Structure formats: structure tokens, C-alpha cells
Amino acid sequence: MKTLKVGIASLEEMKKRTIAIARGEMKPAKDDPKVWFTSPESFAKV
Known part of the structure; x- marks a missing residue:
């Protein structure tokens, strides 16, 4: 079984990271x- 790594960040931080990538x-x-x-x-709701 694989482990799924998840991140917790604000929407603004996720946008900045995505744009930088x-x-x-x-x-x-x-x-x-x-x-x-x-x-x-x-995350807990999923």
C-alpha cells in the first residue's frame, strides 16, 4: 500500500506555490x- 502525503496551506499559499512552479x-x-x-x-471531511 502506498502512503499519500498531503499538505495543509492557505489558499493564497497554494496559489503562490503553484505559480512559482x-x-x-x-x-x-x-x-x-x-x-x-x-x-x-x-482534510478530515474527505
Whole structure:
């Protein structure tokens, strides 16, 4: 079974990260989370 890594960040932080990756300013690490949530509560609902 695989472990799913999730990240918790505000919507604004997720936008900044996504734009930085798209611009090539940042390269996501191999072990970075693939799924992001805005709060632990929203993660718990899934």
C-alpha cells in the first residue's frame, strides 16, 4: 500500500506555490505532498 502525503496551506499559499512552479522558479521535491488542503478540518471531511 502506498502512503499519500498531503499538505495543509492557505489558499493564497497554494496559489503562490503553484505559480512559482509554473514559472520555473521552484521545483517540487520528490517527497513534496501531491494533495493540498486549506485546513485540517477540510482534510478530515474527505
